[in-house]
Amino acid sequence: GAVVSQHPSRVICKSGTSVKIECRSLDFQATTMFWYRQFPKQSLMLMATSNEGSKATYEQGVEKDKFLINHASLTLSTLTVTSAHPEDSSFYICSCRGALSWGEKLFFGSGTQLSVL
Amino acid sequence: AQTVTQSQPEMSVQEAETVTLSCTYDTSENNYYLFWYKQPPSRQMILVIRQEAYKQQNATENRFSVNFQKAAKSFSLKISDSQLGDTAMYFCAFGGANSKLTFGKGITLSVRP
Numbered sequence: 586g587a588v589v590s591q592h593p594s595r596v597i598c599k600s601g602t603s604v605k606i607e608c609r610s611l612d613f614q615a616t617t618m619f620w621y622r623q624f625p626k627q628s629l630m631l632m633a634t635s636n637e638g639s640k641a642t643y644e645q646g647v648e649k650d651k652f653l654i655n656h657a658s659l660t661l662s663t664l665t666v667t668s669a670h671p672e673d674s675s676f677y678i679c680s681c682r683g684a685l686s687w688g689e690k691l692f693f694g695s696g697t698q699l700s701v702l
Numbered sequence: 703a704q705t706v707t708q709s710q711p712e713m714s715v716q717e718a719e720t721v722t723l724s725c726t727y728d729t730s731e732n733n734y735y736l737f738w739y740k741q742p743p744s745r746q747m748i749l750v751i752r753q754e755a756y757k758q759q760n761a762t763e764n765r766f767s768v769n770f771q772k773a774a775k776s777f778s779l780k781i782s783d784s785q786l787g788d789t790a791m792y793f794c795a796f797g798g799a800n801s802k803l804t805f806g807k808g809i810t811l812s813v814r815p
Contacts, residue, residue: 617801619803628806690749
């Protein structure tokens with residue numbers, strides 16, 4: 586079964602509203618969580634990396650005030666898209682890793698399709 | 703910064719045939735991991751195979767194997783006995799010391815019946 590749960594799988598919202606996406610590691614403690622954005626038939630673009638209990642590290646060009654990331658526990662990270670606009674419509678994917686090295690496998694959530702009207 | 707290059711945007715293969723997907727990367731690091739991920743139409747990312755750079759032996763997972771050429775910075779994926787369920791986007795990825803996973807642009811693989 587899935588080891589990373591991401592919710593919701595699909596959300597439609599009005600422009601100007603905020604949307605929260607949850608990412609939970611189900612049977613392991615996720616030291617590091619990653620948030621990606623993916624446009625149709627394109628690659629995954631890393632938005633930010635978060636370690637439990639510390640502030641997220643955002644990639645260049647990603648607005649940290651618009652994409653709020655909270656990694657409050659070892660099993661939960663949230664991405665909040667604030668004041669969403671149509672250009673924020675995209676597929677968002679989280680991934681979790683149980684250790685600081687790539688010797689541990691990386692598990693992906695099933696993704697969230699955000700559509701902003 | 704690391705870069706991962708997948709130069710073929712799409713490929714097609716006949717069912718039961720063998721296909722090779724190419725990937726090259728650039729890095730100054732010596733210890734790192736390389737990955738191939740599959741993304742079917744469901745969009746769930748699935749790990750296909752993983753290679754540790756310090757291991758010379760090529761990784762294999764059932765019908766999937768890699769040809770890892772460290773000096774040439776090449777990491778190709780071979781899919782043997784292709785099945786219809788192999789139809790998906792495939793991403794090559796690099797995991798290094800900076801803890802970021804860098805993905806290539808991906809390749810769309812279609813398996814024809």
